Amino acid sequence: MAITGDQRLLKRINRMALVRLVRSQPGLSRAELSSLTGLTKSTVSLLVQELIDDGWLCEDSILVTGAIGRRPTPLRLDGQRLVLIGAELGIGSMCVVRMSLDGCILGQEYAEFSVQTDADSVLGMLADLLGRQVELVGTENRHLLGIGIGVPGSVREDVGILVVAPNLGWRNVPVKLTLETALLKRGLVDIPLFVQNDCDVAALGEVEFANSAVGDPLLYLGLGVGVGAGVVVGGRLLLGATGFAGEVGHIQLQADGPRCSCGRSGCAEAYFGLRSMAQSIHCDVEELQTKVKAGDSAAIEVLRAGGKHLGMLMHNLWVTLDPGAIVLGGQTCSLGNYFVDSARSTFNELAHAANLEVPPVTESRFGSQAVATGAAALVLHELLLPI
């Protein structure tokens, strides 16, 4: 009997549901999957065998027990055979990581560029890094599922166009097409490639590579030169009508506040964007970092004051979105605890004034690689989406 389009779709949905279940509950057996999904045991067996053949799942070695009979075989994600590549296109730097399905970093490469460089040259550099990582996947005898790119601006995800990246000065750059063309020249074809905003992919990284249940909605705040948010609700990104959702660096924290690079005043980014904080003590970002490491009291005070405003932003996003968890990431988090501690205490004070408890606030487990690993998670996310 010929398989119809509907049946193919249903099969895909069921396959991906099984992967998600095994991922969230490693060790499930085929029988348990059958009772959890309502699928017959023979359907589950068939699909699980396919998923094992394709490299998604593997069987845990059967434990020898004293019990009579064969113990049901526990299943888990296969961390060996399939690979995801993720890249952060940052403001003056780029990072590419090679990752396993279960969230381990297998390899990475880093490069810097001047923010004055034109988009084509920067994407050419990125394609070189990507190409090398793709070739490494081949030499390791693994299979590449796809490439994800996190970019510092808003994206039309259907076509992979970066609409505007203020801190790079880019507008309407066809990131997906440019990279695909460059990879084609290296003979690398038919690799699924996805492009999304940096904070959005970092939020996905927290969800897709989580070791245990994560808060829903999950709010990721990216804190660096730019300030932005990624929100995952019910397993999906909150992107807004035009892909601009999460531009929280331009939430106005005070009507007559300091001038922001966007033309407005009092934006969050004007208070605690890394460049704004550096400028407020007449230095650049690198100098600020040096001063903080040297224990310079003025620099530390700038971070503390910036953190207070971050606390106010966290509060405002909390009452708006009621996130189940807040995750902080980005360059500013790595400047010691002055900034984050100050933010936490302002956030707590505001909540306690209203007799409320804040949700859990953590720092990204992937640290400075939150965006690159998140971009790898974007591939997984797109492939595991039911429809």
Added chain:
Amino acid sequence: MAITGDQRLLKRINRMALVRLVRSQPGLSRAELSSLTGLTKSTVSLLVQELIDDGWLCEDSILVTGAIGRRPTPLRLDGQRLVLIGAELGIGSMCVVRMSLDGCILGQEYAEFSVQTDADSVLGMLADLLGRQVELVGTENRHLLGIGIGVPGSVREDVGILVVAPNLGWRNVPVKLTLETALLKRGLVDIPLFVQNDCDVAALGEVEFANSAVGDPLLYLGLGVGVGAGVVVGGRLLLGATGFAGEVGHIQLQADGPRCSCGRSGCAEAYFGLRSMAQSIHCDVEELQTKVKAGDSAAIEVLRAGGKHLGMLMHNLWVTLDPGAIVLGGQTCSLGNYFVDSARSTFNELAHAANLEVPPVTESRFGSQAVATGAAALVLHELLLPI
């Protein structure tokens, strides 16, 4: 052949998909529905006949045309046979409406109460109003689909408990159970009853009773004594981890701003909640309304200043959520244009400073009945949700 659980679910999904399609494109024929859904013509015919029998759809009278052969019969929502009841439980007043599937108000009743009244007495009053409207549905020979209640606070929707309504001073009130018990005493049983936050249901009203495509995300702002938001994304409410999402009246617009009733300072509600605005010129809400109608310049200036802060709030929610449309509703909107015009111009100025265009901003088409009609829409929303 016996019908399985899966088939029942699939049938329900397909029925509701057909209703949604006919609602958004009145005049579709069975053949067109078949090609839009991929369902066979015989399945569509069967389901459409059931939907006609059940009162959801009707056939438009066939137009006499010069063409040869029978013209396909256009279908549309039936506005005659099925009824939705919606209620707003407000701060000192309640309103119950009887509505048709296509968003016409068939009847309504209004009552006031002192905010000092205990929850049980207020819900008793509401049950009386609901009971009368339910009985009217019967005398008109129509069929009631269900009752929706919009309440001024956060809700645990699975059990219909109002967790906290600060402006009523209520905590953990079992609204659903109390009303169901009161209706039972009138012999009214088995009526589906849904409870949700007032701004959330008003947002649903804009989506479910829309005459044409609406923005997505849709952001509804409820402006009265309390200030709150309802957000519909991809056809679903954004409720947050604990049902508190949309508490935007407590977004802090300035760190050292005026004291709010919640215990914090500088909250949006402290700037332009109706009671806060009245208190700022030493009067109560009714006196403020009288003054504004009389053209009192101090009262008008208070509204204009409040509107500026609303503009800032709209801006902050815009950069966070990127709504496709913003809808304003609530008591404050009906105090002439001073408030809303001032908000619009602040919002536009902020966007233009960054060279951006704001999304469409309109006032709710249901005016002061946005919550009651929205509560009726909640019933439709729950019944039309695929799963």
